[in-house]
Amino acid sequence: MAYSSDIYRIVESKLANIRNKKQIEATKKRDDFLRKFPEAQKIETEISKFAIKIAKNIILGKDFSEKIDELKKKNLSLQNKLKNLERKFSPQKDFFEVNFQCKACKDTGYVSGSMCECMRLMLKKEVYEKLNKFSPISLCSFDTFSLSFYSDKSFEENKNSSPKKRMKKIFYFCKNYADKFSVKSENLLFQGATGLGKTHLSLAIAKKVIEVGFNVIYGSAQSLVLNLEKEKFSYFKEETQNFLKYFTECDLLILDDLGVEFPSTFSNFAIYNLIDTRLMFSKPTIISTNLSMLELEKKYSERLVSRILGEYVSVDFFGEDIRQQKRRKKDLEIIANQKKLTINFIGSK
Ligand SMILES: [Zn+2]
Numbered sequence: 001m002a003y004s005s006d007i008y009r010i011v012e013s014k015l016a017n018i019r020n021k022k023q024i025e026a027t028k029k030r031d032d033f034l035r036k037f038p039e040a041q042k043i044e045t046e047i048s049k050f051a052i053k054i055a056k057n058i059i060l061g062k063d064f065s066e067k068i069d070e071l072k073k074k075n076l077s078l079q080n081k082l083k084n085l086e087r088k089f090s091p092q093k094d095f096f097e098v099n100f101q102c103k104a105c106k107d108t109g110y111v112s113g114s115m116c117e118c119m120r121l122m123l124k125k126e127v128y129e130k131l132n133k134f135s136p137i138s139l140c141s142f143d144t145f146s147l148s149f150y151s152d153k154s155f156e157e158n159k160n161s162s163p164k165k166r167m168k169k170i171f172y173f174c175k176n177y178a179d180k181f182s183v184k185s186e187n188l189l190f191q192g193a194t195g196l197g198k199t200h201l202s203l204a205i206a207k208k209v210i211e212v213g214f215n216v217i218y219g220s221a222q223s224l225v226l227n228l229e230k231e232k233f234s235y236f237k238e239e240t241q242n243f244l245k246y247f248t249e250c251d252l253l254i255l256d257d258l259g260v261e262f263p264s265t266f267s268n269f270a271i272y273n274l275i276d277t278r279l280m281f282s283k284p285t286i287i288s289t290n291l292s293m294l295e296l297e298k299k300y301s302e303r304l305v306s307r308i309l310g311e312y313v314s315v316d317f318f319g320e321d322i323r324q325q326k327r328r329k330k331d332l333e334i335i336a337n338q339k340k341l342t343i344n345f346i347g348s349k
Pocket residue numbers: 102103104105106107108109110116117118119
């Protein structure tokens with residue numbers, strides 16, 4: 001995949017920093033060793049004197065075949081003395097070697113002129129970091145999610161249920177989803193009114209899944225459409241065709257606030273196309289929306305709602321407003337019945 005020149009610059013500079021750090025670490029270890037065993041420094045000087053002596057003789061074309069065995073012997077004995085001291089300092093065999101992060105390319109990014117796998121991964125990671133630059137992923141985690149905002153008052157018709165109990169169930173469902181995330185994870189549809197925790201939990205999932213090394217893009221439907229329309233990100237100027245590619249190819253796409261974007265033929269098409277393509281390639285997506293199924297159907301198309309209903313696990317975020325919950329659940333059941341679909345529903349009981 002082609003990357004813009006500034007992405008290359010960032011990664012190359014990161015690699016140079018890693019290399020530098022690793023070399024400094026190795027120098028420090030050697031310095032500590034020489035401080036502890038000053039005689040090692042003398043031996044090292046002797047060894048280099050031998051090397052110079054041999055090189056000089058070779059350059060001057062002198063015949064020193066008679067002395068060579070003696071020189072070799074002395075040199076070997078000095079090398080052994082040095083090795084013994086090194087072993088005294090650390091029994092680890094490669095202790096004084098530069099401990100490169102990537103042994104294959106020695107943190108240069110290239111092996112025999114070809115790009116190393118480590119650099120390929122770094123380039124990819126850099127792009128995803130840029131794509132999430134304006135998302136508050138670092139601000140929300142499972143640890144900062146509080147159930148205390150939810151009422152533990154049971155609803156009249158169901159004495160065993162309360163918003164807090166249901167949210168607890170949703171919380172653990174999301175946490176488990178993030179902990180066990182794989183490229184084969186299910187698609188999730190977060191539905192419910194604003195302020196019930198949909199964004200917090202989707203951000204917490206994004207954070208956790210990124211931490212374990214997956215490529216995640218988190219963005220609102222509105223920003224997605226805007227970026228697709230305007231190719232807003234400057235670093236995509238050199239790779240405009242790749243923009244949609246990242247959205248369709250990332251391991252997890254989190255599409256926040258579906259339905260708030262300005263409706264247009266383009267936005268409806270872009271969203272349908274993205275959701276459909278990710279389903280086709282079995283790439284997990286999390287959609288969050290304030291809209292009910294009927295509202296989604298009205299805003300987009302029956303086709304889009306059918307795709308979501310058939311392939312997503314519905315996670316319903318409940319608050320105090322029981323009427324809203326009932327309406328939303330009824331909507332979902334009506335549509336599912338019409339389409340003869342079984343809905344996997346989290347949080348309803
Ligand atoms: Zn490498």
